[in-house]
Amino acid sequence: DTEVTQTPKHLVMGMTNKKSLKCEQHMGHRAMYWYKQKAKKPPELMFVYSYEKLSINESVPSRFSPECPNSSLLNLHLHALQPEDSALYLCASSAIRDRLKEGYTFGSGTRLTVV
Amino acid sequence: RKEVEQDPGPFNVPEGATVAFNCTYSNSASQSFFWYRQDCRKEPKLLMSVYSSGNEDGRFTAQLNRASQYISLLIRDSKLSDSATYLCVVIKETNAGKSTFGDGTTLTVKP
Numbered sequence: 642d643t644e645v646t647q648t649p650k651h652l653v654m655g656m657t658n659k660k661s662l663k664c665e666q667h668m669g670h671r672a673m674y675w676y677k678q679k680a681k682k683p684p685e686l687m688f689v690y691s692y693e694k695l696s697i698n699e700s701v702p703s704r705f706s707p708e709c710p711n712s713s714l715l716n717l718h719l720h721a722l723q724p725e726d727s728a729l730y731l732c733a734s735s736a737i738r739d740r741l742k743e744g745y746t747f748g749s750g751t752r753l754t755v756v
Numbered sequence: 757r758k759e760v761e762q763d764p765g766p767f768n769v770p771e772g773a774t775v776a777f778n779c780t781y782s783n784s785a786s787q788s789f790f791w792y793r794q795d796c797r798k799e800p801k802l803l804m805s806v807y808s809s810g811n812e813d814g815r816f817t818a819q820l821n822r823a824s825q826y827i828s829l830l831i832r833d834s835k836l837s838d839s840a841t842y843l844c845v846v847i848k849e850t851n852a853g854k855s856t857f858g859d860g861t862t863l864t865v866k867p
Contacts (some may be wrong), residue, residue: 672853674855682859683857683858683859683860684800684843684857684859685854686854686855689853690846691851697854710848731799731800735853741787741788741847741849741853742788742805743805744788744790744802744805745790745802745845745853745855746802747799747800749798749799749803750798750799754797
């Protein structure tokens with residue numbers, strides 16, 4: 642069982658819909674991440690939160706809006722997506738600074754299809 | 757040039773074979789290094805962190821050469837269950853890490 646939980650596992654949405662992806666971790670980690678992964682490609686970093694503050698935005702379009710309500714939760718709000726945004730969206734968490742060497746723990750992802 | 761480059765693969769090997777994957781990185785400021793394993797339609801899972809002194813976990817050995825900016829993963833006595841995509845991950849540490857993934861190398865172990 643993964644210690645990072647993502648919901649929903651699957652999501653189909655229209656281009657005019659608004660939806661949210663949710664991620665929760667109970668590992669005591671203070672950094673959380675959103676990644677996007679297309680088929681047969683590696684994960685691509687989208688956002689990094691550290692101590693609940695956005696520290697890295699990898700030039701992600703504004704139709705993706707992250708939110709970190711507290712140290713355990715991370716949301717990704719979706720609005721007016723395009724079909725090319727269809728992908729596996731992965732959440733991850735990690736310790737910070739010296740303990741970053743322990744690596745990231747990933748959730749099982751949300752498979753998003755935009756129609 | 758990509759920031760992290762891996763052997764393109766795929767690697768198809770018989771059970772019991774020894775296989776090695778290589779990965780080079782271009783940013784000398786990189787601080788942390790990992791090998792992740794990803795099964796089809798699953799999330800990446802940490803296989804090993806990689807340290808300058810080298811580290812071993814059972815049949816898996818990872819090495820880091822900072823001078824050559826190169827990391828490797830050696831799998832001995834391959835099992836069918838080792839079939840997966842192996843991802844090299846490099847982190848330039850700030851407070852929380854900015855990670856770069858290699859494109860992955862696919863391994864298929866055959867009976």
